[in-house]
Amino acid sequence: MDKGEAKSLYIHIPFCHSICSYCDFCKMFYNEKLVSSYLNSLRNEISKYYQNEIIETIYIGGGTPSSLNCKQLDILFDILKVIKTSSNLEFTFEVNVNDINESLLKKLKNNKVNRISIGIETINDKFLKLIERYHTKEEVLEKINLTKNYFDNINVDFMYGFPEETMEDLNNDLEFFKELDVNHISIYSLILEPNTKLYINNIEPIDENLESNMYFHIIDYLEKLGFNHYEISNFEKNGTYSRHNLTYWNNEHYYGFGLGASGYINNIRYTDTRSINKYLNGSYRLEADIITKELDMENEMILGLRKIKGVSKTGFLDKFKCRVEDVFDINKLLHKNLLQEDKNYLFIPKDKLYLSNSILVNFIKND
Ligand code: SF4
Helix, strand or coil, X not given: CCCCCCCEEEEEECEECCCCCCCCCCCEECCHHHHHHHHHHHHHHHHHHCCCCEEEEEEEEECCHHHCCHHHHHHHHHHHHHCEEEEEEEEEEEECHHHCCHHHHHHHHHCCCCEEEEEEECCXXXXXXXXXXXXXXHHHHHHHHHXXXXXXXXXXXXXXXXXXXXXXXXXXXXXXXXXXXCCEEEEEECCCCCCCHHHHCCCCCCCHHHHHHHHHHHHHHHHHCCCEEEECCEEECCCXXXXXXXXXXXXXXXXXXXXXXXXXXXXXXXXXXXXXXXHHCCCCEEEEEECXXXXXXXXXXXXXXXXXXXXXXXXXXXXXXXXXXXXXXXXHHHHCCCCEECCCEEECCHHHHHHHHHHHHHHCCCC
């Protein structure tokens, strides 16, 4: 096993100006005073745990990091000054469409951010109302064009599988996303998670077969536009893979700082508390589990098979000093065509990607 040095760093900013009806993330309403105390605590957490490694990717997510005002953003970037970064740093910042303006973009650019991720989800008025997000087609186009004046690496989030969504609705959204002409797209189906407004209101989910047809239709559509489908939910052009997310899928080490964040350092996977009071009092960690070699091998497969390319068999052998076939019952999965192999890679066949969760559980050993 590698020695567990971090190469990536995630920071969670849990504040939002409005709360979306489907949201299950760790978030709360923006409150100016609370943000200041939170940033203080974040600074302390980083100085307590960061071990001076050179970091190759930073991702600031949320919540809504762009909900912070100008002064708070200055404090956040000041906190990050202690982090040693590689000359080839990938630095992603999540922004809400409504927050985009020249001064925000300039500030991000001046503070080494070089990748922007924007949660657009849909431009269908009916579905925007349902998920309680508010933007128009015109606003999105204007904000994306403005962002392109400062950044050439832009991800947009695309959501599908809304209740009563038709293929025609889906195509309208896809055509609009095509118009945006960005280099990276992440797709998600709407999941009705317990404790969300949609779930409590008993909103009926979309039919599963239709949802699966939509998933394959999106893949087909984006591939025809020249996107490379490189992970179950992610598409890129011209090699602009999310290097940060690849750290996760490659089962490599990273810090997670902030409320509810998780990290993997020195062979320990940990999660931070979701209680703002505990976090502000400096009681950061909720749980921490030692990752044994067995668990590490499971994670290598469960995370690695999310990549369309799959898991390298020689890579597995180098890392764990044993063959993947000797650890897992690969033959059973190959036989059922739930896995395929080429010379060196094991991967989930494209037509089975929709079933990936039920395939990946085969790598969890219960003993
Ligand atoms: S989906 Fe994002 S913007 Fe909406 S409430 Fe959740 S964290 Fe905030």
